[in-house]
Amino acid sequence: MMPRRYAALMLALTVLLLVTLALSLMAGKYPVPPATLWAGLTGQAIPDTVQTVLWQLRLPRALAAALIGAALSAAGAAYQAMFRNPLVSPDILGVSAGAGLGASLAIFLGLSMLWVQGLAFAGGVAAVACVYLIARAAQRHDSVLVLVLAGVAIGALLSAGLSLLKLLADPAVQLPTITFWLMGGLHTVTREDLPWLAPGLLLALLPLLLLRWRVNLLSLPDDEARTLGQHPARLRLLLIGAATLMTACAVSFSGIIGWVGLIMPHIARLLVGAEFSRLLPATLLLGASFLVLTDLLARTVSSIELPLGLLTSLLGAPFFLFLLLRARKPS
Amino acid sequence: MKRRALLGAALLAPWLAGARWARAGAPPLPTSFALYGTLRQQPDLRRLLAAGRPAAVLLYMLAPQAMLGWPARFAPAAQAEIAPDWRELPYLGQLSGRGSTLPLESVVALQPDLIIDTGTLNDTYRSDAERTARQTGLPYLLIDGDILLAPQTLRALGQLLGTAERGERLAAQAQAILAQADAQRRRYQAQSEAPSFYMARGADGLETTPAGSIHAQALELCGLRNVATPMGGAGLARVSPEQLLLWDPDYLFTHDPEWYSLAARSPQWARLRAVREGRLILAPGEPFGWLDIPPGMNRLLGVHWITQALAPGATPATTRQAVQNVFELFYHHPPSSRLLDAAARLSA
Numbered sequence: 001m002m003p004r005r006y007a008a009l010m011l012a013l014t015v016l017l018l019v020t021l022a023l024s025l026m027a028g029k030y031p032v033p034p035a036t037l038w039a040g041l042t043g044q045a046i047p048d049t050v051q052t053v054l055w056q057l058r059l060p061r062a063l064a065a066a067l068i069g070a071a072l073s074a075a076g077a078a079y080q081a082m083f084r085n086p087l088v089s090p091d092i093l094g095v096s097a098g099a100g101l102g103a104s105l106a107i108f109l110g111l112s113m114l115w116v117q118g119l120a121f122a123g124g125v126a127a128v129a130c131v132y133l134i135a136r137a138a139q140r141h142d143s144v145l146v147l148v149l150a151g152v153a154i155g156a157l158l159s160a161g162l163s164l165l166k167l168l169a170d171p172a173v174q175l176p177t178i179t180f181w182l183m184g185g186l187h188t189v190t191r192e193d194l195p196w197l198a199p200g201l202l203l204a205l206l207p208l209l210l211l212r213w214r215v216n217l218l219s220l221p222d223d224e225a226r227t228l229g230q231h232p233a234r235l236r237l238l239l240i241g242a243a244t245l246m247t248a249c250a251v252s253f254s255g256i257i258g259w260v261g262l263i264m265p266h267i268a269r270l271l272v273g274a275e276f277s278r279l280l281p282a283t284l285l286l287g288a289s290f291l292v293l294t295d296l297l298a299r300t301v302s303s304i305e306l307p308l309g310l311l312t313s314l315l316g317a318p319f320f321l322f323l324l325l326r327a328r329k330p331s
Numbered sequence: 332m333k334r335r336a337l338l339g340a341a342l343l344a345p346w347l348a349g350a351r352w353a354r355a356g357a358p359p360l361p362t363s364f365a366l367y368g369t370l371r372q373q374p375d376l377r378r379l380l381a382a383g384r385p386a387a388v389l390l391y392m393l394a395p396q397a398m399l400g401w402p403a404r405f406a407p408a409a410q411a412e413i414a415p416d417w418r419e420l421p422y423l424g425q426l427s428g429r430g431s432t433l434p435l436e437s438v439v440a441l442q443p444d445l446i447i448d449t450g451t452l453n454d455t456y457r458s459d460a461e462r463t464a465r466q467t468g469l470p471y472l473l474i475d476g477d478i479l480l481a482p483q484t485l486r487a488l489g490q491l492l493g494t495a496e497r498g499e500r501l502a503a504q505a506q507a508i509l510a511q512a513d514a515q516r517r518r519y520q521a522q523s524e525a526p527s528f529y530m531a532r533g534a535d536g537l538e539t540t541p542a543g544s545i546h547a548q549a550l551e552l553c554g555l556r557n558v559a560t561p562m563g564g565a566g567l568a569r570v571s572p573e574q575l576l577l578w579d580p581d582y583l584f585t586h587d588p589e590w591y592s593l594a595a596r597s598p599q600w601a602r603l604r605a606v607r608e609g610r611l612i613l614a615p616g617e618p619f620g621w622l623d624i625p626p627g628m629n630r631l632l633g634v635h636w637i638t639q640a641l642a643p644g645a646t647p648a649t650t651r652q653a654v655q656n657v658f659e660l661f662y663h664h665p666p667s668s669r670l671l672d673a674a675a676r677l678s679a
Contacts, residue, residue, distance in 0.1 A: 028434075028436045029434045029436035029437040029440060030436040030437070030439050030440045031440075048468070049439055049442070052439055052466075052467060052468045053436055053439055056465075056466050056467070056468065057435050057436055057439070057466060057467070058436075106455070107455055110451065110453030110454055110455050110456075111453075111454050111455060112454035112455060112457065112458035113455065113458040113459060113462060114458065115454070116455065166566075167566050167567075168566045169566050170451075170544075170545070170546075170566060171546075171566060171567055172545075172546065172624075172625060172626055173450055173451060173456075175566070176427075177427070177455065180431075187431060187434070187435055188459075188462060190462055190465060190466050192465075299434050299436070303424070303437075304424045304432040304433065304434070305424075305431060305432055305433070305434045
């Protein structure tokens with residue numbers, strides 16, 4: 001792809017993100033006329049209620065959606081590059097299952113929301129750490145294959161634990177809370193959450209940005225990469241670490257949101273190709289715009305609020321099938 | 332090296348500084364009340380939002396004129412048991428942190444003077460309420476839903492909402508109901524003849540609320556013995572038919588009319604002594620469940636029903652009368668004869 005065309009595309013994606021962010025400030029259940037919105041944006045006096053709606057409810061939510069969408073998509077792109085497989089999503093190593101179990105445990109024990117977030121994060125990281133250690137112990141098999149298989153097994157174990165908690169939870173109060181957590185949503189995100197969410201995600205994104213050139217080498221078989229002077233195992237560990245931290249951090253604030261990490265890298269690949277240093281920025285921007293837009297739908301299409309994870313699946317799965325049917329066999 | 336340290340500090344700083352918030356000062360309220368945000372100074376609170384079903388029951392009993400709507404849709408039979416003035420209040424959805432169906436912007440648009448929720452006062456719900464108050468800038472009152480605190484809760488909330496007189500009447504009634512239940516429990520204990528019960532739930536009636544669970548509390552308060560043993564959680568337990576035969580409870584309670592008519596006809600359930608001897612009891616569920624569903628103040632009516640119907644010398648006529656009086660006091664409306672018939676069946 002020509003550099004100029006790439007630059008134009010990046011510009012278009014940035015504009016898309018800004019437009020979706022602006023849209024999500026404008027739309028919602030509380031009617032805010034355009035004139036009031038403009039007054040609010042330019043710092044003029046507006047009613048207190050509108051202030052609350054714009055700066056406490058809409059803006060933190062839209063920003064959180066952008067950050068989480070970008071993080072999940074980038075993690076998805078990293079996982080797909082690492083496993084040399086486009087059908088991989090960030091949950092393949094059990095991060096979502098671990099986070100789900102951690103959050104449900106905190107809800108079951110009646111701990112505060114801070115604990116729910118903390119245990120979700122810890123659960124996600126711990127699950128992937130387990131998978132990685134097991135895969136390293138099983139050295140006689142292909143390392144990537146063992147990672148995936150260990151991920152499946154640990155995921156199954158964690159789901160069993162989750163089922164047990166659901167069985168023991170109070171059906172009138174705790175069970176709905178657990179269920180809704182597992183369906184994901186951003187309506188509990190506050191302004192005070194952003195100073196935690198943003199640095200966490202950026203910190204985890206840093207290794208991906210710095211190593212964006214080298215990630216391409218993972219598409220080669222390990223021994224070939226080694227002849228080029230690389231350490232594919234070390235690189236893989238670093239990528240797994242970064243992508244896991246990113247996903248766990250995002251999920252601990254939003255609950256489980258599926259499909260974003262699987263679909264967004266695909267669309268980005270259609271636009272800019274598979275080269276990771278080009279793919280990553282496009283994926284980040286696309287993922288951010290997509291989740292901002294989906295969250296906008298979640299809070300506006302019906303009189304009640306729809307769970308975000310439900311909507312991303314509803315939009316993501318059909319699109320994925322479309323991609324599958326459309327893909328041509330390599331000639 | 333220095334640059335790296337600076338970078339690290341810059342990345343860590345927001346983590347250390349973030350997410351500390353001040354709690355607003357609260358007026359003198361009982362310790363079973365937790366208020367987040369500040370109440371506007373005014374003689375009474377005219378616009379109240381019930382966050383969930385138990386809170387709606389509480390508000391409907393105390394101050395229906397101030398309710399903005401219902402958090403859940405009513406079945407037609409239940410709606411008919413609500414007083415006509417409040418039958419048609421809008422359906423709003425419920426507000427409970429993760430499980431919310433009511434968007435926060437709609438809450439802000441409704442501009443309630445106070446959001447009220449009641450239930451288990453654990454840290455999950457406290458931090459949820461606090462967060463919602465912070466996000467919306469609206470005061471949020473969380474009340475311990477323990478039925479044993481009912482007199483205190485009704486009295487204090489009545490005072491807060493400017494319906495002190497009504498609160499006092501309801502509190503006195505709640506106190507009388509709980510005292511009767513306690514007397515019955517002592518009587519059973521003294522004579523060591525507490526009747527046992529099984530609470531049938533689920534499509535096949537083989538799910539139950541184990542002993543100690545809040546969902547079986549109403550019956551246990553009246554001194555009845557739950558045959559299902561505790562299992563370390565508040566969840567539903569699954570039971571095998573064999574186990575049920577072994578337990579052989581004196582009473583079989585259910586809230587589910589479908590399952591009730593099924594069990595009354597099925598030969599499988601006829602093997603149980605309680606069913607054969609006519610002690611399969613359908614607990615009325617209108618306008619709110621009498622024994623549970625939701626586990627709120629609505630259970631006071633159920634406790635009253637059970638103690639009155641099982642009192643020595645009770646007849647269907649005395650049960651009807653006792654239930655009718657309390658129902659009218661609680662729900663501003665006489666119960667339908669269908670409800671009274673169902674209640675009277677327990678003393679037949």
